[in-house]
Amino acid sequence: MKFDSPAGDNLFDRARIVGKSTPRIDGARKVTGTAPYAYERHDVAAGQAYGWIVGSAIAKGRIVSMDLAEARAAPGVIAIVAATEHEPVGSSDFNFAPLFGGREVSHYHQAIACVVAETFEQARAAAGLIRTRYESADGAFDLKAAKPGAPIAMERGEPARSSVGDFDGAFAGSAVTVDETYTTPDEAHAMMEPHATIAAWDGDALTVWTSNQMVEWGRQALASILRMDADKIRVDSPFIGGGFGGKLFVRADAVMAALAAKAAKRPVKLALQRPLMFNNTTHRHATIQRVRIGADRDGRIAAMGHECWSGNITGEGPEDGTLQTPKLYAGAGRMTACYIAQLDLPEGNAMRAPGETPGHMALEVAMDELAEKLGIDPVELRIANDVKDRIPGGEQTKISDRHLTRCLREGAERFGWSKRSARPASRRNGRYLTGMGVAAGYRAAPARTSAARVGIDDAGRISVATDMTDIGTGSYTIIAQTAAECMGVPLDDVTVHLGDSRFPVSAGSGGQWGAASATAGVYAACVNLREAIAQKLGYDAARAEFADGRISGGGRSSALREAGAMSVDGEMSFGKFKQEYDIGTYAGHFVEVDVDVFTGEIRIRRMLAVCDAGRILNPLSARSQVIGGMVMAAGAALTEHLVVDKRFGFFANHDLAQYEVPVHADIPPQEVVFLDTLDPIISPLKAKGVGELGICGVGAAIANAAYNATGVRVRDYPLTLDKYLDRLPAV
Amino acid sequence: MRSFTYERAASPAAAAASVAARPGAKFIAGGTNLLDLMKLEIETPVHLVDVQDIGLDAVEDTEEGGLRIGTLVSNTALSAHPRVRRDYAVLTRAIQAGASGQLRNKATTGGNLLQRTRCSYFYDTNMPCNKRDPGSGCAGINGHSRQLGVIGTSDACIATYPGDMAVAMRVLDARVETMRPDGQARSIPLGEFHRLWGDTPHVETVLQPGEIITHVVLPPPPPGQHFYEKVRDRASYAFALVSVAAVIAPDGTGRVAFGGVAPRPWRVAAADAALPQGAGAVIAAAFADARPTEDNRFKIKLAERTLAGVLSQVRS
Numbered sequence A: 001m002k003f004d005s006p007a008g009d010n011l012f013d014r015a016r017i018v019g020k021s022t023p024r025i026d027g028a029r030k031v032t033g034t035a036p037y038a039y040e041r042h043d044v045a046a047g048q049a050y051g052w053i054v055g056s057a058i059a060k061g062r063i064v065s066m067d068l069a070e071a072r073a074a075p076g077v078i079a080i081v082a083a084t085e086h087e088p089v090g091s092s093d094f095n096f097a098p099l100f101g102g103r104e105v106s107h108y109h110q111a112i113a114c115v116v117a118e119t120f121e122q123a124r125a126a127a128g129l130i131r132t133r134y135e136s137a138d139g140a141f142d143l144k145a146a147k148p149g150a151p152i153a154m155e156r157g158e159p160a161r162s163s164v165g166d167f168d169g170a171f172a173g174s175a176v177t178v179d180e181t182y183t184t185p186d187e188a189h190a191m192m193e194p195h196a197t198i199a200a201w202d203g204d205a206l207t208v209w210t211s212n213q214m215v216e217w218g219r220q221a222l223a224s225i226l227r228m229d230a231d232k233i234r235v236d237s238p239f240i241g242g243g244f245g246g247k248l249f250v251r252a253d254a255v256m257a258a259l260a261a262k263a264a265k266r267p268v269k270l271a272l273q274r275p276l277m278f279n280n281t282t283h284r285h286a287t288i289q290r291v292r293i294g295a296d297r298d299g300r301i302a303a304m305g306h307e308c309w310s311g312n313i314t315g316e317g318p319e320d321g322t323l324q325t326p327k328l329y330a331g332a333g334r335m336t337a338c339y340i341a342q343l344d345l346p347e348g349n350a351m352r353a354p355g356e357t358p359g360h361m362a363l364e365v366a367m368d369e370l371a372e373k374l375g376i377d378p379v380e381l382r383i384a385n386d387v388k389d390r391i392p393g394g395e396q397t398k399i400s401d402r403h404l405t406r407c408l409r410e411g412a413e414r415f416g417w418s419k420r421s422a423r424p425a426s427r428r429n430g431r432y433l434t435g436m437g438v439a440a441g442y443r444a445a446p447a448r449t450s451a452a453r454v455g456i457d458d459a460g461r462i463s464v465a466t467d468m469t470d471i472g473t474g475s476y477t478i479i480a481q482t483a484a485e486c487m488g489v490p491l492d493d494v495t496v497h498l499g500d501s502r503f504p505v506s507a508g509s510g511g512q513w514g515a516a517s518a519t520a521g522v523y524a525a526c527v528n529l530r531e532a533i534a535q536k537l538g539y540d541a542a543r544a545e546f547a548d549g550r551i552s553g554g555g556r557s558s559a560l561r562e563a564g565a566m567s568v569d570g571e572m573s574f575g576k577f578k579q580e581y582d583i584g585t586y587a588g589h590f591v592e593v594d595v596d597v598f599t600g601e602i603r604i605r606r607m608l609a610v611c612d613a614g615r616i617l618n619p620l621s622a623r624s625q626v627i628g629g630m631v632m633a634a635g636a637a638l639t640e641h642l643v644v645d646k647r648f649g650f651f652a653n654h655d656l657a658q659y660e661v662p663v664h665a666d667i668p669p670q671e672v673v674f675l676d677t678l679d680p681i682i683s684p685l686k687a688k689g690v691g692e693l694g695i696c697g698v699g700a701a702i703a704n705a706a707y708n709a710t711g712v713r714v715r716d717y718p719l720t721l722d723k724y725l726d727r728l729p730a731v
Numbered sequence B: 001m002r003s004f005t006y007e008r009a010a011s012p013a014a015a016a017a018s019v020a021a022r023p024g025a026k027f028i029a030g031g032t033n034l035l036d037l038m039k040l041e042i043e044t045p046v047h048l049v050d051v052q053d054i055g056l057d058a059v060e061d062t063e064e065g066g067l068r069i070g071t072l073v074s075n076t077a078l079s080a081h082p083r084v085r086r087d088y089a090v091l092t093r094a095i096q097a098g099a100s101g102q103l104r105n106k107a108t109t110g111g112n113l114l115q116r117t118r119c120s121y122f123y124d125t126n127m128p129c130n131k132r133d134p135g136s137g138c139a140g141i142n143g144h145s146r147q148l149g150v151i152g153t154s155d156a157c158i159a160t161y162p163g164d165m166a167v168a169m170r171v172l173d174a175r176v177e178t179m180r181p182d183g184q185a186r187s188i189p190l191g192e193f194h195r196l197w198g199d200t201p202h203v204e205t206v207l208q209p210g211e212i213i214t215h216v217v218l219p220p221p222p223p224g225q226h227f228y229e230k231v232r233d234r235a236s237y238a239f240a241l242v243s244v245a246a247v248i249a250p251d252g253t254g255r256v257a258f259g260g261v262a263p264r265p266w267r268v269a270a271a272d273a274a275l276p277q278g279a280g281a282v283i284a285a286a287f288a289d290a291r292p293t294e295d296n297r298f299k300i301k302l303a304e305r306t307l308a309g310v311l312s313q314v315r316s
């Protein structure tokens, strides 16, 4: 099925199940420990041995030798796969630094060996006996130092820059200007479940039970890395303990498990050890961003310039902080540019709202700075410059459905924004300075081809199978809701199977496209099943009603189960017409913070997000997505920081004790409001994703609140107390 | 983790004798620190002597009006003890500011005193670290040192003693009671218990091989208001950037110790004496010989402001 014109009135506009707050259908399995996560799948293959990954001790250079004798002789050891004895694995379209590199080391903690033993403890103990000698090479690890010569980044074969009108002229001619530089640090996904895989070979066929957001990408990447036929690979990933982009691609766990299982001639299970994860896997790369905004005295923006520098290993892409800027605000003269420096740190790649998360943390603070210079309320400044109906320049000039102004207005109203004092450092509450901040949020709403299989059994129960994943987001539930709605059966009569590469290929989970795409694919399959059932029972599918487990039309009615067991595939693809539109999701984020006047500790007291993302398929799980994004943004704003050791070339604080993600005590009551909107351009369900919208803008709202509280503007994230201390009032 | 042998001792004397008899043996109590370090091969004991059956799990009143705390008293139990809460509030607050509920249930009094530093490079066995691997160098000094020490450090090591409980015990003038392998008991003022790093940062306390902690003794409670203020980036479940333990009398005199800044809870007599002059004078006295790095210079200012916050709450 092709979605090639805007959605008209359809069954979802009369929905009884889609759009209703629905507890996760997999919730009971999760809380009873019966949802099978990769490392716990003891039943899928007999005789599982344990693997332990050894990471490189240097960031760049060569392995001179590895002495494996003692480890091989250690109790319980079955096999060792080592870089000095194994040819380098192949490359893939999904990673540049090899996941198992041979003798060349391209980043710290890159996998250089895997020890397989009868028990986990034996594998770990033996790994400690491997003696590796290295020849270190110099590397580039300092983004600031590499910035001056950094070339423009390439995105889809094009230079990553844009220009509309005359930015320089407009900026020079503006009465009020802001020209500031902001920095954001490298960050880790730090999801709860580490990357984990069980691998088993059956002849030349490989199965990996793993934790991966994009099953088909994973299958293709493994085929190319292991130099084998993709049809011989099965990837199964039904439950995922968080990914945030860190599991978009197969990583060393899957590759090493496969190689180790081959060497051991047994199924092997392993998980990336937590201290390895920060340097072994991908991360969000640090940025340096310069934002220039020029406006007239009434607050009309005439010039908007945003440049972003990040660093990565050769070949890999940038963290493009400029993405949201052309989409948010009007202005005749505009420019964006994204530069990339070559660094020898671990590979940077997508993390929740890649580009936009740090991008908002610069742009939306610059807007706050502009509002202050103009003496205009920051909510009003944003509304006055909201792009509203047409995005200047570029191909996508039309806007599908956008209510940013409403998000900001409604948010201001609900949050009590009018109580904010425009004068910084003027509200005191005991030992705390109190402040409020606002930011707008924009995140694109992509949709991708997605397929599913929908079946009915003799009892009239519906089952859905697709390789779509549920990374904690609630995919199981919205897919069941969609199928129940389409087939006219109660939610309890639908079962959902996800994450297996034997199922039809879906869009997978990433870039907040999962919900919109996968439900559209399920809808396409349901349309086909409705047709098949109608045909079998002699109804006109186009006119038949599907409700209460029955099909009716032409004055008669039959139970669906009378059609007998059958199953059909369906796929939704998206037509060209969408390319004329900018399809986005929008938010107004409001935050109140207290800053301890003595210590400079920033504590968030209230958070509100008002979101516009089309139809909300399941308000309960959508809210969880948004509050999760807000928590992650709190970490990005206040504590999260992979510290680069520029001498040794690695992230030094590589465990969860030192890389500080927020804890419960950091997070205050959070409120989320969804506007009641529909986007007919996105899909037949008129629903867009929210998983990344929740993080876009929140960090800046926190920073703006901290400024409003203290009068101290910190432009280098995270906003730790040491950056405030010298500038707080004397005590 | 290396393989090791394991035994449970029945008495303090037996435990001490067992550890003394086996080079490379260690005591294990709650295991919340030692096991983590063993998993990473930062500690590689060949033999563990588990002390959980040796008794010493009670808090008793002393004749002088103080408390004698058995080494196995858990952090949870100690912080909840009625007399501690009433008379030694600084200690309850310090313990509850540390770790998490689950950890405090397992963590013991003696183990807490001996918890090791949280320096990033100490935790990464690929890195030079004089404390973990004597003579290998110190990656911390010119490295990621935001969390590390500003005073009492050395050219060999700038790490801190990271804990909270001991900082409170330090202002309470606690003493550590031990038993040596030969059965001899001794009592060590807590202020002399942790060594400054000097050239031997791997030697962290004055305990001798096989010497076991049996008790911590608190003298009668000092008069005054009790404070424990712990400053950190996130609101909970993090080690202190700086902490301040203080007991302040209504006339402004009192005692103060700082955590997160030095190889031991940092208390200086001249700083105590300066309390009536305010935070600036205290810090000048306590941190006169500070040698911070660029990354952690802020700790001195932070200590001053945190103390100022404490003093602002004193009821005269």
Ligand SMILES: Cc1cc2nc3c(=O)[nH]c(=O)nc-3n(C[C@H](O)[C@H](O)[C@H](O)COP(=O)(O)OP(=O)(O)OC[C@H]3O[C@@H](n4cnc5c(N)ncnc54)[C@H](O)[C@@H]3O)c2cc1C
Pocket: A657, B026, B027, B028, B029, B030, B031, B032, B033, B034, B035, B036, B051, B071, B097, B098, B099, B100, B103, B106, B107, B108, B109, B110, B111, B112, B113, B114, B115, B162, B163, B164, B165, B211, B212, B213, B214, B237, B238, B239, B240
């Ligand atoms: C995630 C995490 C967060 C933490 N956060 C904090 C915090 O915020 N603040 C804080 O203060 N602490 C914190 N801690 C540290 C915690 O307080 C210590 O791990 C705990 O107190 C150690 O006690 P234990 O009984 O488990 O010691 P063990 O791990 O059993 O032993 C520690 C050391 O003491 C020795 N030992 C134990 N008993 C004796 C004895 N009787 N005589 C001689 N030697 C002995 C052992 O040989 C070992 O070397 C944290 C720990 C973790 C894991």
Ligand code: SF4
Pocket: B117, B119, B120, B121, B122, B128, B129, B130, B131, B132, B137, B138, B139, B140, B141, B148, B156, B157, B158, B159, B201
């Ligand atoms: S500061 Fe101390 S613990 Fe840290 S690396 Fe140096 S010697 Fe090791």
